Amino acid sequence: MIRIDSVTQPNIAGAASSQKAAASSTFADLLAEQAAKLAETAKSKQEDTPAASDQTTATEEKSMVNHRDELMRLLSMSPAELIRYQMLDEMGLTEESLKNLPYEERMKIEEMIEEEIERQLGSKEGIGDIAAQIL
Incomplete structure (x- = not known):
């Protein structure tokens, strides 16, 4: 007597493992692409950072001047x-x-x-x- 599930199990497992291998290689490719995109984005942000920090500093200075002027007005x-x-x-x-x-x-x-x-x-x-x- 031959067991049907013992005969079919290896084939099903073999097919599933080949699908997993194909899916994981596709996933690996997608993951590598996303990592490359993130690296490019991070690099471009680092290049833009000095200008952004200058704008932030100017905004902070204006805010400090406004607070100082308001304090001087209140004190007077x-x-x-x-x-x-x-x-x-x-x-x-x-x-x-x-x-x-x-x-x-x-x-x-x-x-x-x-x-x-x-x-x-x-x-x-x-x-x-x-x-x-x-x-």
């Missing part, structure tokens, strides 16, 4: 101006956007700012004294 503000700036910033407003608001809304915000300045710096007389000392 009087206490009342600083409180006003902080309150507007918390509300997500600038002086320009405040001017563009409707009159009633702008007056409410101005009143809130004035009350906060009085609260932090003292009475209105105290604000005048501080302003006189600064000037």
